[in-house]
Amino acid sequence: AGLSLSIAGDSKARFAFSHELIRQAVIGGLSTARRQSLHLEIADAMERTLSPELESTSASNLDNHFADLAYHYARGGNPAKAVRYYRHAVRRFAYLGSSAEAIAQFESALASLSELPDDYRRAELELDLRIAVSDPLGDLKGLASVECELSNERALALSQRPAIRWEKAWNALYSYMFVQLVRPNQRKACEIAAELVSRAEGREGAEHLFADSGAYLACARMYSGEFELAADGFDRSWELLETISNADLIPQSAEQIRRVRRVQRRLGSHENNRGLSAWNLWFLGYPDRAL
DSSP states (O other), X not given: OOSEEEOOSSSSOXXXXXXXXXXXXXXXXXXXHHHHHHHHHHHHXXXXXXOTTSOSTGGGGGGGSHHHHHHHHHHTTOHHHHHHHHHHHHXXXXXXXXXXXXXXXXXXXXXXXXXXXXXXXXXXXXXXXXXXXXXXXXXXXXXXXXXXXXXXXXXXXXHTXXXXXXXXXXXXXXXXXXXXXXXXOHHHHHHHHHHHXXXXXXXXXXXHHHHHHHHHHHHHHHHTTOHHHHHHHHHHHHHHHHHHXXXXXXXXXXXXXXXXXXXXXXHOOHHHXXXXXXXXXHXXXXXXXXX
């Protein structure tokens, strides 16, 4: 009696230990095998309850429990599933702007990743994780930080492994470009941006990547003092990005919806985009055109 208590909040019965010391004593009395088994049972129950295939209100909350699922699979001795859920968790927290939590999930993922065979699949999972944590690392540590540079350099090395899809290699290089932009190493940033443009040019469904890398090539040229080249690049890139976005305002399929979101993330706000080219026009001596 008194070991647990009921928690009010919804129609389902929920219980918790009445004190943290009681919880620790109960867990401490379990064997390692039993604890692992319980973690796996919890993870399995969560997956079944939160499955998006179920028509229930809880099914829509799966993305809120990626970190919990990763934790239970890691403690349950299933590192493969743990890493997959950690990857989802990193992306989710990055999307929400929770940089510190995204980095914490990333670090936990690396620990589970070390338990997997050192093969192509492990390399691809690590690459996905490093691409996903790139923005949180830049936000929290700074794009010019050693941590951010080392992680991006590792991602670049992984992206050169055989069978890695070109889009993932492109994204790894794209993240590394920002490290060079803020160092500042504009010459290197220009080289990387030009390489990104070359890789995306002519590829089906990659118009937004082509336009986005063109915009940052223009940005790097502006910082390098090549204002005329930058002006031409800004005009072509913003026009293409806005054309792509406007053409997809009424998507018809799930894939089109995902494409619209990708374009909108690349595009950013109209004011911010035009603000960059306005700086360049000002540097060129056309303040009236910059307004």
